[in-house]
Amino acid sequence: MNSVSMENKENWQPVIKDGMVAAWPICLGYLPIGLAFGVIAQKAGLHPLEIGLMSLFVFAGSAQFIAVSMLSSGAAIVPIVVTTFMVNLRHLLMSSSLAVYLKGPSKGWLSLYAYGVTDESFALNLTKFRDEDWDWRRALVVNHTANIAWIGSTIAGGYGGEFIPSGAFGIDYALIAMFICLLVFQLRGLLYTIIAIIAGFLAVILSLMFPGNSYIIIASVIAATIGVFLRKSKIFSDSEKRL
Amino acid sequence: MNADYMLVILGMGIVTYIPRWFPLFLLSRRQLPEWLVGWLDFIPVAILSALVLPCLVTTGEPRQLDLLRPELFVAIPTFIFALKTRSLAGTVVIGMFLFWLVRIIF
Numbered sequence: 001m002n003s004v005s006m007e008n009k010e011n012w013q014p015v016i017k018d019g020m021v022a023a024w025p026i027c028l029g030y031l032p033i034g035l036a037f038g039v040i041a042q043k044a045g046l047h048p049l050e051i052g053l054m055s056l057f058v059f060a061g062s063a064q065f066i067a068v069s070m071l072s073s074g075a076a077i078v079p080i081v082v083t084t085f086m087v088n089l090r091h092l093l094m095s096s097s098l099a100v101y102l103k104g105p106s107k108g109w110l111s112l113y114a115y116g117v118t119d120e121s122f123a124l125n126l127t128k129f130r131d132e133d134w135d136w137r138r139a140l141v142v143n144h145t146a147n148i149a150w151i152g153s154t155i156a157g158g159y160g161g162e163f164i165p166s167g168a169f170g171i172d173y174a175l176i177a178m179f180i181c182l183l184v185f186q187l188r189g190l191l192y193t194i195i196a197i198i199a200g201f202l203a204v205i206l207s208l209m210f211p212g213n214s215y216i217i218i219a220s221v222i223a224a225t226i227g228v229f230l231r232k233s234k235i236f237s238d239s240e241k242r243l
Numbered sequence: 244m245n246a247d248y249m250l251v252i253l254g255m256g257i258v259t260y261i262p263r264w265f266p267l268f269l270l271s272r273r274q275l276p277e278w279l280v281g282w283l284d285f286i287p288v289a290i291l292s293a294l295v296l297p298c299l300v301t302t303g304e305p306r307q308l309d310l311l312r313p314e315l316f317v318a319i320p321t322f323i324f325a326l327k328t329r330s331l332a333g334t335v336v337i338g339m340f341l342f343w344l345v346r347i348i349f
Contacts, residue, residue, distance in 0.1 A: 024332075025331060025332070025335045028335070045245075046248060047244070047245075049244065050244065050245065050248050050249070050252070053249070053252055054252045054255070057252050057253065057255065057256030058252065058255045058256050058259050059259070060259050063255065063259065064255075067251065067255060071248070071251065077247065077250055077251050077254060080251050080254070080255065081251070081254035081255055081258055082258075084254075084255040084258055084259060085258035085259070085262075088258070088259045088262060088263075089262050090262075090290070091259070091262045091263045092262040092263075092265070092266055093286055093290060094263075094286075094290065095262070095263050095264070095265070095266035095267045096266040096270060096283055096286070097283045097286040097287055097290075098266075098267065099266055099267050099269075099270035099271040100270075100271075100275070100280065100283060102267060102271045103271055103272070105271075107268065110264075110267045110268060110271060111264060111267075111268070113267065114260065114263040114264035114267045114268075115260060115263065115264075117263040117267075119290075119294060122287075122290075123287070123290075123291055124331075126287050127287075169339060169343055170338070170339035170340055170341070170342035170343030170344075170346070171339060172342065173314070173317065173338050173339050173341075173342035173343075174335055174338070174339055176295065176298055176299075176314060176318070176338065177321050177334050177335045177337070177338025177339060177342075178331065178334070178335050179291055179294055179295045179298075180295060180318060180321050180322050180325055180334065180338065181321075181325040181330075181331050181334035181335070182291055182331070183288070183291040183292055183295055184322065184325040184326050184329070184334075185325075185329070186287050186288035186291055187288065192285070192288045195285050195288055195289055195292075196288050196289070196291070196292040197292070198289075199288070199289035199290075199292040199293045200292040200293065200295070200296035201296070202293070203292065203293035203294075203296055203297050204296050204297050204300055204301060204308075207297040207301055207306055208301060208306055208307070208308060211304075211305060211306075215293065215297065216290065216293045216294060219289065219293040220286060220289040220290045220293050221289075223285065223289040223292075223293070224282050224283075224285035224286050224289045225282065227281075227282075227284075227285035227289070228278065228281050228282050228285070231281060
């Protein structure tokens with residue numbers, strides 16, 4: 001602990017409070033999904049302890065759902081692991097994008113931070129890094145608060161989460177609403193809005209053409225690349241040079 | 244505890260962690276070239292849009308286009324609310340409330 005306290009002179013108490021307060025929409029959104037996952041995993045034959053361990057080791061909602069459905073249909077280990085890798089490859093882009101803001105922490109802290117990179121924590125922390133006085137410690141607390149909510153709700157689901165009525169209080173919409181708002185925060189000019197429209201349309205078309213979720217990576221990479229060329233082009237080079 | 248399940252969980256954990264860790268380890272301590280910073284600058288807006296839009300207009304397995312989903316109806320006022328207020332908390336609450344309302348009515 002000595003090296004930790006030397007490295008971080010800042011008091012952790014307000015940091016933990018800020019991070020936990022910021023994480024609430026994610027926790028709220030994880031609750032119904034986690035419960036649903038727990039119920040399904042338990043039906044597929046996983047013990048609540050195994051459910052908790054999967055949520056702890058993997059911490060990736062959609063991949064866990066897919067893995068459990070593959071397990072219950074008798075798939076072997078290697079196909080499940082390969083599918084998980086494909087489904088979660090999108091985090092490569094998110095971590096690349098976060099790296100710009102994570103110059104402070106040591107390699108050990110970075111490795112811990114990497115564990116908590118999800119669609120939700122990425123979107124929330126990146127917005128905060130850009131718009132607010134946000135730092136990696138607060139972001140790390142967001143990651144781990146979300147992690148605890150995920151592990152807890154999946155285990156609770158494994159012990160019989162069926163008693164929670166699905167759709168209660170519109171809770172199913174919490175994450176979509178959060179993503180919509182975070183998307184709005186990213187629309188920082190005409191060029192960004194155009195990129196959002198291109199990425200969204202591409203994603204819809206690709207998602208209709210191919211199973212799985214590779215459409216997220218492909219659409220994002222294409223749209224961002226178009227963005228780089230548009231920024232260089234004459235139309236945008238005068239009005240939108242923000243870098 | 245089932246040994247096969249533990250192996251699956253461990254394997255899944257490793258292959259999920261690597262793409263999360265590698266870019267942070269590789270990129271965070273370096274001076275990145277300008278084109279890469281510019282490219283990464285567009286990634287958040289692109290990813291968020293690519294995550295959200297298919298959730299609103301596609302459904303089923305295999306996915307099909309469906310423009311009459313309550314998810315889409317609710318997204319429009321939620322989007323406008325976010326644009327006007329720029330409040331994350333407010334947007335989440337409003338979105339949930341409207342979705343709850345729409346599902347009661349329809």
